[in-house]
Amino acid sequence: MEKPYVVGIDIGGQTAKIGLVDARGNVLVQTAIKSNDTDDYKKFIKNLSDAVTALVSKSYSMKDVRGIGIGAPNANYYKGTIEGAVNLTWGGQQEIPFSEYMSKTIGLPVKLTNDANAAALGEMTYGVARGMKDFIMITLGTGVGSGIIVNGNLLYGHDSNAGELGHVTMVRQNGRLCGCGKAGCLEAYCSATGVARTAREMLETTEKKSILRNIPAETITSKDVFEAAVEGDALAKDIFEFTGNMLGAALADFVVFSSPEAIVLFGGLTRSGDLLMKPVVESLNRNVMPRWKNKIKVLFSQLKESDAAILGASALAWELGSEG
Amino acid sequence: MEKPYVVGIDIGGQTAKIGLVDARGNVLVQTAIKSNDTDDYKKFIKNLSDAVTALVSKSYSMKDVRGIGIGAPNANYYKGTIEGAVNLTWGGQQEIPFSEYMSKTIGLPVKLTNDANAAALGEMTYGVARGMKDFIMITLGTGVGSGIIVNGNLLYGHDSNAGELGHVTMVRQNGRLCGCGKAGCLEAYCSATGVARTAREMLETTEKKSILRNIPAETITSKDVFEAAVEGDALAKDIFEFTGNMLGAALADFVVFSSPEAIVLFGGLTRSGDLLMKPVVESLNRNVMPRWKNKIKVLFSQLKESDAAILGASALAWELGSEG
Numbered sequence: 308m309e310k311p312y313v314v315g316i317d318i319g320g321q322t323a324k325i326g327l328v329d330a331r332g333n334v335l336v337q338t339a340i341k342s343n344d345t346d347d348y349k350k351f352i353k354n355l356s357d358a359v360t361a362l363v364s365k366s367y368s369m370k371d372v373r374g375i376g377i378g379a380p381n382a383n384y385y386k387g388t389i390e391g392a393v394n395l396t397w398g399g400q401q402e403i404p405f406s407e408y409m410s411k412t413i414g415l416p417v418k419l420t421n422d423a424n425a426a427a428l429g430e431m432t433y434g435v436a437r438g439m440k441d442f443i444m445i446t447l448g449t450g451v452g453s454g455i456i457v458n459g460n461l462l463y464g465h466d467s468n469a470g471e472l473g474h475v476t477m478v479r480q481n482g483r484l485c486g487c488g489k490a491g492c493l494e495a496y497c498s499a500t501g502v503a504r505t506a507r508e509m510l511e512t513t514e515k516k517s518i519l520r521n522i523p524a525e526t527i528t529s530k531d532v533f534e535a536a537v538e539g540d541a542l543a544k545d546i547f548e549f550t551g552n553m554l555g556a557a558l559a560d561f562v563v564f565s566s567p568e569a570i571v572l573f574g575g576l577t578r579s580g581d582l583l584m585k586p587v588v589e590s591l592n593r594n595v596m597p598r599w600k601n602k603i604k605v606l607f608s609q610l611k612e613s614d615a616a617i618l619g620a621s622a623l624a625w626e627l628g629s630e631g
Numbered sequence: 632m633e634k635p636y637v638v639g640i641d642i643g644g645q646t647a648k649i650g651l652v653d654a655r656g657n658v659l660v661q662t663a664i665k666s667n668d669t670d671d672y673k674k675f676i677k678n679l680s681d682a683v684t685a686l687v688s689k690s691y692s693m694k695d696v697r698g699i700g701i702g703a704p705n706a707n708y709y710k711g712t713i714e715g716a717v718n719l720t721w722g723g724q725q726e727i728p729f730s731e732y733m734s735k736t737i738g739l740p741v742k743l744t745n746d747a748n749a750a751a752l753g754e755m756t757y758g759v760a761r762g763m764k765d766f767i768m769i770t771l772g773t774g775v776g777s778g779i780i781v782n783g784n785l786l787y788g789h790d791s792n793a794g795e796l797g798h799v800t801m802v803r804q805n806g807r808l809c810g811c812g813k814a815g816c817l818e819a820y821c822s823a824t825g826v827a828r829t830a831r832e833m834l835e836t837t838e839k840k841s842i843l844r845n846i847p848a849e850t851i852t853s854k855d856v857f858e859a860a861v862e863g864d865a866l867a868k869d870i871f872e873f874t875g876n877m878l879g880a881a882l883a884d885f886v887v888f889s890s891p892e893a894i895v896l897f898g899g900l901t902r903s904g905d906l907l908m909k910p911v912v913e914s915l916n917r918n919v920m921p922r923w924k925n926k927i928k929v930l931f932s933q934l935k936e937s938d939a940a941i942l943g944a945s946a947l948a949w950e951l952g953s954e955g
Binding site: 440441455457458460462463464465466467468469470471472474475476479487488489492556559560561563564565566567568594595596597598599602 | 764765779781782784786787788789790791792793794795796798799800803811812813816880883884885887888889890891892918919920921922923926
């Protein structure tokens with residue numbers, strides 16, 4: 308009989324979330340451990356393996372676990388490595404053989420991918436993209452990430468780094484500096500932090516009244532902008548209009564690349580609902596090659612945000628069916 | 632024994648070129664027929680089939696032909712149809728079941744794709760991209776076309792229309808009108824006709840001396856610009872600089888999408904050699920996410936231009952191995 312469960316692990320800068328997941332996408336049990344209390348990756352992997360075993364063994368059996376899927380920053384899917392992840396205390400090394408070492412430690416097959424790719428797999432396996440073979444996942448959080456599904460598979464490209472759509476250039480002259488080192492990137496405008504930057508810019512360059520003026524400019528967050536917009540604040544609405552316009556224009560360029568059935572939006576900013584969706588869809592259809600006008604679905608993720616990272620990572624482990 | 636030959640057909644608005652090709656990419660014999668002397672697609676397919684049979688049978692045997700690959704405008708790979716090809720006299724109909732009808736007529740399996748996709752397959756099968764699993768082909772002719780190879784396969788997307796990279800938006804404000812109906816497309820700047828438009832614009836907006844001023848503006852072609860640049864004309868060099876800059880910036884955005892090993896440039900404009908290549912490579916590395924700086928090969932196609940269309944189409948037919 309096929310083993311009925313997989314483990315999904317989402318490794319972040321401070322914690323690693325662990326969940327046991329069934330084929331329908333139920334997170335049966337979950338826990339978390341610190342990911343920043345050691346600078347030795349072997350120590351971290353030992354802690355992680357112990358936590359997985361403890362979590363599963365409490366009410367289930369490790370014998371029923373098919374494998375482990377992990378979403379992590381700077382993950383190389385091809386090699387199973389984490390490469391130069393400066394935000395992880397144990398990640399500085401050039402090439403950490405994470406999959407191999409964890410697999411040896413815990414005695415199960417392990418697969419690794421980056422967080423946005425994991426989100427795309429999660430959406431395809433359990434979410435709004437079930438049954439789709441071609442779609443693009445855009446994660447709108449602190450940064451803008453993406454996972455591209457082509458013919459039912461993640462697009463990894465030559466070096467496993469494909470799908471960095473947050474770093475297409477949207478503003479070619481005097482663009483905002485991006486964390487990646489270049490300027491004008493989509494991420495510098497359409498991430499949560501990008502929205503806050505837009506707010507600060509607009510407050511400075513316009514005279515418009517706004518309740519956002521009651522907040523010290525340097526502390527404004529995208530959540531503040533959202534709350535102001537909900538209350539009908541005109542400037543806050545302008546900020547969403549600007550953000551949605553730019554995101555829609557970027558999506559239009561993505562469409563001519565891979566001709567997806569749908570684009571799925573995920574992450575904190577999507578809580579803004581129609582405030583974001585409306586200008587995105589309008590801008591997409593205004594900017595896209597006419598052949599695709601009104602043909603691309605734009606959808607919000609349906610995965611519960613608290614479970615999504617674990618679910619996405621776990622989706623990777625179903626591929627391990629034949630090996631596990 | 633495996634059948635040793637395939638037939639490649641390139642259907643254009645005026646002629647259809649036909650060639651018999653071996654596994655090493657030699658075009659053994661070739662011919663061409665008119666493609667615009669009938670408005671009945673069945674008549675055209677009959678003519679085409681007769682021409683294939685006559686060509687092959689002169690010195691070879693139809694029994695040794697594995698199948699037929701066709702490159703055609705508006706081809707749908709999934710359905711084997713040609714859809715709304717207004718530039719073909721017999722192409723107006725919404726969905727011409729081209730593969731099916733031709734296969735019935737000639738008694739061989741037939742596969743269809745668009746010209747730029749065929750070029751990418753040709754390059755992977757016989758050309759500079761042999762052995763590569765992830766690369767992007769950009770065709771710089773009257774328009775700008777593209778074929779994207781991902782993990783060894785053409786990227787077709789949900790509707791078989793993926794890879795229209797000539798229609799990403801490069802100029803977001805007051806962009807040139809493009810043949811596709813929208814404005815600011817890469818194709819409106821970096822095609823052969825785009826280069827001629829740039830020449831006319833620059834002649835009008837600058838006072839620079841140029842031998843191009845001896846040519847009536849409306850008749851200037853990209854070839855004129857090339858020849859002037861070769862003679863050291865400063866304005867002509869500016870035009871190539873502008874074109875290469877923009878193309879390189881576009882390639883930088885393509886790289887973050889599919890992380891290719893290489894980008895292969897093909898078509899008339901590539902005859903300009905270093906005049907084009909130098910600014911393209913500089914601009915790519917200036918505009919790309921730092922992770923990929925100086926890591927992406929930019930190559931010119933190695934296929935003989937007179938054979939390339941036939942070779943590209945023929946490459947499609949090797950996939951027919953198991954069915955033929």
